[in-house]
Amino acid sequence: MPQQDIINAIHSLVREGKAITTAAVKARVSGSVNMAQLLQLVSRYKSSPGQLPAATVTAAATEQNAAPDFVQRIAELEARVARLEQLLSQSPVQQAEQLG
Numbered sequence: 001m002p003q004q005d006i007i008n009a010i011h012s013l014v015r016e017g018k019a020i021t022t023a024a025v026k027a028r029v030s031g032s033v034n035m036a037q038l039l040q041l042v043s044r045y046k047s048s049p050g051q052l053p054a055a056t057v058t059a060a061a062t063e064q065n066a067a068p069d070f071v072q073r074i075a076e077l078e079a080r081v082a083r084l085e086q087l088l089s090q091s092p093v094q095q096a097e098q099l100g
Helices: 003-015 022-028 035-047 057-088 092-099
Strands: none
Touching: 003 022, 003 035, 022 035
């Protein structure tokens, strides 16, 4: 397990405003984790957050690419909720006609 994966996980949690714990970081890292590295990096971050190396560009780019998918999904869900609210405001006869 490369050290950079652990660093990327820490930065990811920081961006989300979540607590930096060994369990949280371990959960973010895919695959096996070198616990000695994990403990060292989490401790290093907690003692001096600014001294942790920067996250790699690929991790940041991956998260940015995922954002449009979330925006689109939210828009689709909002449209479905609006449609359901519209159906609920109608009489049962109108609902049956619209549903086919």
